[in-house]
Amino acid sequence: MEDIFLTRMSWTNVGGLGGMTLTLQSIGVPEVRVYGPPNAEDFYQALKDFTYFPKIKVRVKPYHLSPMSDDVMTVWQVPIRAPDTSSHGGGLSPRAGSRSPDHDLSPKAGSSRSPSQSPVVRRSSCDVSDIDSESDDSSRSSSPRNSPKSKRRKTSQRDESLVISYICKLKPKKGRFLTEKALMDGIKPGVWVGELKKGNQATLPDGRVIDPTPYVEPDTPGPVFIVVECPGEDFIEPVTTNSQIAKYQEDGDEELPAIVVHFTPAGVAKDTRYQDWITRFGPNTEHLFLNEDTQTTSHEGTASLQACLNIIQPTVFPLLADNAIKPGSLPPLPHKHVRGECLLTYWLFHRDHPLQWDRSSIPLLDNEEAVKGAFALPGFEDSLKEMKETIATAFASDTAASPSYPEVVFFGTGSSIPSKRRNVTGILVQLSESESLLLDGGEGTFGQMYRHYGADVDRVLANIKCVFISHIHADHHLGLMKIFQERRRALQTLGEPQQPMYLIAPLPFMSWINHYRLNCENIGMDNKDFILLLSKDLSVFSNEEQNQEFNSLKKNLGFKQLQVVPVLHVCCSVCSSRLYQSSMSVVVSSVAPGCISPPCLLFCL
Template identity: 30%
Template structure:
């Protein structure tokens, strides 16, 4: 666990962990909405409601856990999560957040969403166990009320159609799944412990979920403050009489004087209202804007006013004149918060600052991120576009509004991540927490690190010499993009596992796809190139059932469906299919043109795939061979080897302890991508968790006689720099070993450059390295 994560956990653990231990009778003095992910294609879109004693979450998209760690939001104060629609954009982060709740002592969370929202979580039982967390489904036919918040649900339904089973799933012999199958006999006994066993329940086929839930929320009334000085001036003594006045009761003094509560109490805050709504497309628009639930807040001026409306609504709907007219009916005092694909800005700082530092090492292997270039360009565009009289007198945060919204006299904000709308006290929108990144200042600070300038100069000389040695052998493809290089949980610097393998310009595949894998692709390559990747994607490989290796799968399939209908192979354990199938049949049909290849069907020397199907896979990927091997980590865990048509073999370990199966599979590989979760001093911890140390990973490569070993999947305690033991101490030869970082792009021909970097990385991150070493000394390593 990284130091940032530890600090965050220690902070949240100071809070009461469930409602039973929290006070019920309290005064809530503040409430504000915070945009947690502005909704662009490479970001999540979630909303927090923060109050003194409880927090509430509206939608829980992929990547939210990573942002929570970076911005130190108290997830453990959440007892209620509200879902507008059970699409992956809204619930993709829920499994990871549920595991976080469980790990941090939260005993119960209530889920408020349309039918199907809870079912998605129930379908994760093959790879997630929530023994210590109860997820309860709220009854959305009744108003929700607690001491802070009242929520009226507006349930909107379309007509429903029965959904047929997807062919990719219906042929699976799930009733035969067992930990006693021959295919699992090579797995160690520790990895087959009861808590790891795979459940076999098949989700029943029901009608597709076609409901939309809108939330009309009201913060509870707050009594005005008691004016103590005024009480004293009127002769009220301190004590019970003042308490009664504060509670709204009139009192009689000893001399018979009547003191009225209203004379010594300030004005009550009746409680602001806000709405969270999603209008997914124009087909839903009439159902939303014609719903009578909103009429009392519109036009007449008699009903209560809405402070703000958060629109999780695409631009095409927002630009429809009927929708704008409906927005206008709420009046000029309502602020409309837009959370959609046209928003720009950053949700986190660390990933960009890290990439700017690494870019100094090698500008092509660690390229500046494309979504940052887009944000900078669009922000400049907005500044130029609205430097006219039309924005005279407007607040700075209003100057990027679409002119048509201004003409409709609408108070609209295209949100950036961390925007805050203050409900109590009523301060409206503030942007002081918005993230600004100044590359020049950051690079100047980096170059002040003692000895870095000299080390970089020496490194550039070595890179030039090595590049010259490579000569004409440098080629653009095949290319590896490391999208996530951390283990277990996402960190602000390292995301969970994901590797994009571009075989050539027309073919690519993913090797594992942890949560936010698609966000990382957009961040690294930009939207245009990300669409090209989706069209080139011929296969997605999932190594095993642990959530940090596949919670980005559904998001990838949804994004691919929007861009292309090209067929794709899903190479993964069949035990993952009930989860994917449930989502496809109940929420969004994503398995069209997908074909399952079970990892167990292409075992080395034991392939059961038909020659015809094997040829289809190989032709699609332009490979000459593909095979897997069972590894020692957990049940149904595999490594994979891909052999290019030129004979070069790329082997990926997934998560694994050292084992004969992996060594045999990797034999004579050109590249072995191997997990290296722990430093060498923590070998016993690595064994307990079924992982490898750095030296164990390197030794597997040596024994398998591989050409190059790329280390990845580091414990988040090594976010900036994994600890490679000195050669004198470990006996390791690092001349053909590289260390992976998130958002690193490298062709196979440039792999020899990577061993040159570590010496300079140690200088760049020396302060971090010293802290890690101090902790090792403290442990007694």
């Protein structure tokens, strides 16, 4: 994979870009080209606060450049704009009393603070020149304002009115060489055959000059496919009236597409204007819809393992929710309209092959079959019986009343790199029936939450009152943007007001989230959905308002005391000690390689 195409700067679209780039780097891809909105460059620059791309070159190619073309296909970028409804406010800062995320906190001359006490924000050691943005301005690279240093400090405003569609045309398939006819005419195998296959004249050893036309079938034109995103009703008119896409409809002068991929919400896709626009592609064009109706399911291997653990202790190991959309639960789509499914494949063959859907790789969960396989193992049934007796005896001898809360749910205990069976860090501490605390949230945390809770995930999201981020490493926070978005959606779905959520984080995270909010999209910050507290400020309070926010946090979560403690792992790493209003102690510890004192969380309940 060397080319990545973005339709817009939304976390739904770009949230996996950092992890994808790291993966490409780890497998030795030397360069990746990113096409789409110009702000992709700003996104990559912000990622460098906590990720490293020393071995891969990232080139951002904005939509106004010429088409991308290689040996496989040609891709045209089609910018589409809706009325601009985004707000362009100032930078996001923590609540009054905290310094701005970009404030210089290094020791000043005459300061009594020692260097070891100074919370200096360190930048990535990877040179920003590894990320290039190309434009039609040939003088850009030599302009002083575009030097690496100035590029890093450049601030542009987000543009939520822009989406990019893509028109893609495969290169023609070369015609087949008619070997039998050539042999009949005395053309024996040799280097001249290669020239004929290329469509060139060839001179045989006997001096004959052969024209390729009688011996090579005509080229087969490559099919066209189109990718369209229409994220809201404001975009329906600009999308359906776009003149460049209209060329590939029945009244246009270009070839009709084989398939159109729609990144379009179900409500927008049902709009009569959008449906009328779809019909203009003709009756033979396939339409694939990727939206909230897309069928999803758990990873087959993970679900099978969980099913086996469930028969040992169903309370500790509940069955994963099967979130696949059941047949008949959604209205049928018109002919040639297909809903996306996990691992559904569309084979885009050339015109001399049938275009077809392939559902052979779609995972199907069968818990009964998984358990049956476990019982087939030698000695499993006897071991299971012994284990259940041991558990029953342990519970029978425990006369102490076990409270329902706190409950600790591990969404991920891995480190650095997600795997199929062990996600990166994410821990939910349920303090009561209606309150919970999320400790870190690496990439994929919401997916883990959805697999665990299924249809109840909205209530779980709404109950999160505070998010605590231990440090800036990507495996501890790259999944939080999705959590923020889904929590806002969940509250709307449940008909509940948008209650502010406490966000406790180190200084570099505030800088990252502020940069994303300014250059990509609003994730709730503009609407006061968050009460932001810097980790370092929770031990020393400089004014009454900051102290008031902290006291409000303790009161809402039932803590008598909360203290953030720095640890030796990475700059601005912290653990926190919390004292609850009861007498039970719970310790949550996340072991990190190279950390002398692993970040930990102590609850005294």
